[in-house]
Amino acid sequence: APVAATATLLLTVAAGVAPATGAWLTMLLVDELTSGAASTGRAVFLALAAAVVGGLGAALLYLGGHLAEVVRRRVGLMVESRLFRRVAAFPGLRHIEDPAFHDRLRLAEQAAQEAPDTITQFAQELVRSAVLLASFTGAMLAVWPPMTLLLLASVATAVLARLATARREAATEEAWVATDRRRLFYRALLTDVRAAKEIRLFGLGPLLHARMVDSLATVSRARLTAARRGTVTQSGLALLGAAVTGAGTVVVAAGVVAGRSSVGDLVLFLGAVAGAQTGLSGVVLQLGEAGRALRLFGHYLDVLDLEDDLPVGTGEPPHPPTIELRDVWFRYRDDGPWVLRGVDLTIPAGAAVGLVGVNGAGKSTLVKLLCRFYDPQRGTITWGGTDIRQLDVTALRSRIGVVFQEFMTYDLTAAENIGIGRVHELRDRSRIVAAAEAARVAETVAALPNGYDTVLSRTHADDERAGVTLSGGQWQRVALARCLMRADADLVVLDEPTSGLDAESEHHVHTTLHRHAEGRTRLLVSHRMAALRDADLIATLVDGRIAERGGHDELMAAGGEYARLFRLQARGYQDARAT
Numbered sequence: 089a090p091v092a093a094t095a096t097l098l099l100t101v102a103a104g105v106a107p108a109t110g111a112w113l114t115m116l117l118v119d120e121l122t123s124g125a126a127s128t129g130r131a132v133f134l135a136l137a138a139a140v141v142g143g144l145g146a147a148l149l150y151l152g153g154h155l156a157e158v159v160r161r162r163v164g165l166m167v168e169s170r171l172f173r174r175v176a177a178f179p180g181l182r183h184i185e186d187p188a189f190h191d192r193l194r195l196a197e198q199a200a201q202e203a204p205d206t207i208t209q210f211a212q213e214l215v216r217s218a219v220l221l222a223s224f225t226g227a228m229l230a231v232w233p234p235m236t237l238l239l240l241a242s243v244a245t246a247v248l249a250r251l252a253t254a255r256r257e258a259a260t261e262e263a264w265v266a267t268d269r270r271r272l273f274y275r276a277l278l279t280d281v282r283a284a285k286e287i288r289l290f291g292l293g294p295l296l297h298a299r300m301v302d303s304l305a306t307v308s309r310a311r312l313t314a315a316r317r318g319t320v321t322q323s324g325l326a327l328l329g330a331a332v333t334g335a336g337t338v339v340v341a342a343g344v345v346a347g348r349s350s351v352g353d354l355v356l357f358l359g360a361v362a363g364a365q366t367g368l369s370g371v372v373l374q375l376g377e378a379g380r381a382l383r384l385f386g387h388y389l390d391v392l393d394l395e396d397d398l399p400v401g402t403g404e405p406p407h408p409p410t411i412e413l414r415d416v417w418f419r420y421r422d423d424g425p426w427v428l429r430g431v432d433l434t435i436p437a438g439a440a441v442g443l444v445g446v447n448g449a450g451k452s453t454l455v456k457l458l459c460r461f462y463d464p465q466r467g468t469i470t471w472g473g474t475d476i477r478q479l480d481v482t483a484l485r486s487r488i489g490v491v492f493q494e495f496m497t498y499d500l501t502a503a504e505n506i507g508i509g510r511v512h513e514l515r516d517r518s519r520i521v522a523a524a525e526a527a528r529v530a531e532t533v534a535a536l537p538n539g540y541d542t543v544l545s546r547t548h549a550d551d552e553r554a555g556v557t558l559s560g561g562q563w564q565r566v567a568l569a570r571c572l573m574r575a576d577a578d579l580v581v582l583d584e585p586t587s588g589l590d591a592e593s594e595h596h597v598h599t600t601l602h603r604h605a606e607g608r609t610r611l612l613v614s615h616r617m618a619a620l621r622d623a624d625l626i627a628t629l630v631d632g633r634i635a636e637r638g639g640h641d642e643l644m645a646a647g648g649e650y651a652r653l654f655r656l657q658a659r660g661y662q663d664a665r666a667t
């Protein structure tokens with residue numbers, strides 16, 4: 089905000105000159121009154137001039153304050169926008185799953201909120217105080233020069249002490265940021281509608297509340313300790329300032345008694361000292377705030393400068409893709425256990441491949457690698473023969489439609505919940521309706537109070553009406569519709585897409601997929617073995633490796649893990665009365 093910022097500084101300079109001018113006019117007035125031959129006209133003029141200057145100074149200060157607010161708001165907007173643009177642009181999941189990153193982000197957020205305010209206030213205060221000090225220093229030099237030096241010395245001490253306090257305060261924020269984040273976590277949990285049922289049923293309210301308050305108390309204690317040391321220093325410095333002023337007043341008053349100085353000199357001197365000290369205490373206070381904000385702002389810059397968590401690649405994904413995983417090894421952390429230990433799997437272009445495995449086998453992890461949220465530590469994944477690390481990651485993802493196991497339910501309208509599957513066609517209602525029909529959720533959506541424009545939320549209102557929400561299975565179908573918005577995706581991945589669906593809907597999802605994704609490469613992850621029966625190829629993931637692969641009949645005949653799991657499930661459905 090260059091224009092507003094320059095205007096603010098000019099106004100601040102003008103407002104800074106006003107008090108000294110006022111003090112000087114008051115001195116002239118007192119000298120006029122005590123001269124013995126005072127002229128009423130001159131005295132009235134001086135009194136009015138002092139009042140006008142004082143009034144103008146105050147008005148300019150308010151105007152400058154308003155412009156500074158404009159600057160602060162604009163800078164604040166830009167700072168916050170840049171921070172979250174960066175956060176939204178990290179291509180992988182490494183940063184977003186790293187606690188250290190979240191600590192840094194919290195400090196960066198704090199800095200993004202505080203720094204623009206404190207830095208503009210400090211700049212304004214600095215200019216105002218510099219002008220104030222320069223003008224009053226002139227006055228003090230004229231009356232009693234040593235006072236200027238004493239005052240400057242006490243200012244220098246105050247500045248150093250305040251900076252030390254600011255450093256301590258910033259270090260406290262850094263040291264306790266993880267605890268502060270826990271506090272925010274407990275607070276969010278207490279008001280989270282998804283957690284509300286368990287919190288009530290298991291009686292977690294008091295526990296979460298106690299933990300939230302504990303975290304807050306710990307952080308508050310640490311902040312108070314830092315503030316206490318600052319207060320002691322500040323009080324000492326205030327006493328020092330009073331001693332300097334007292335000594336100066338005695339000297340100048342003695343000069344008036346001895347006839348070396350006029351009463352006006354004493355008035356000017358007292359005004360100058362009070363003005364200089366007020367201005368300086370303001371700037372020293374702001375200096376502390378600015379020092380703390382600047383140090384925290386380092387974290388903001390660190391987040392902006394953070395490298396991408398994976399190289400984004402440039403190539404265009406070949407079409408149609410055969411996807412091959414060759415000796416893929418993966419673990420989430422360098423010191424963690426291997427989740428995938430040499431996976432070899434070919435997903436032929438246009439084929440439907442089923443993936444089976446017990447809980448924790450690594451099926452969802454494999455899906456995440458296909459979407460390139462992480463790169464494997466060893467081995468390669470190729471898409472149409474090209475290593476996916478060489479492909480433009482955004483282009484690659486635009487070729488994939490997924491229903492994740494932990495799919496999202498957005499507090500948006502029903503149309504948006506589906507349309508964001510193809511975000512640039514968010515307003516293409518006919519496409520959204522077609523996707524809803526394919527996912528068999530169109531009737532449900534049409535029956536909502538506002539149809540497709542109904543906000544699906546329990547916490548946000550839809551115009552005047554409270555939002556509504558869907559059942560688990562209905563939400564799952566919305567997620568499927570979102571995936572089907574990408575009707576031209578080369579790869580369709582369904583990770584447990586039918587766990588919340590009734591038997592009829594599950595059957596329908598598979599026929600839908602057969603019809604709508606025919607010819608596309610499909611990867612289906614499911615614990616319901618019957619759902620995968622018709623897949624062209626089924627692979628079982630055991631101990632991080634593909635243990636078996638083949639068609640249903642082939643795997644049943646082989647009598648391995650697949651056959652074991654299938655028989656186990658089939659047995660659960662057997663009932664003589666049902667046949």
Ligand SMILES: Nc1ncnc2c1ncn2[C@@H]1O[C@H](COP(=O)(O)OP(=O)(O)OP(=O)(O)O)[C@@H](O)[C@H]1O
Nearest residue numbers: 185420427445446447448449450451452453454493
């Ligand atoms: N973000 C993560 N950070 C660290 N470890 C993880 C992460 N996600 C998953 N894991 C671990 O990786 C292993 C495999 O998890 P994954 O979700 O891939 O299994 P899955 O086969 O999909 O299981 P399920 O059938 O239960 O869905 C588990 O031991 C899990 O604890």
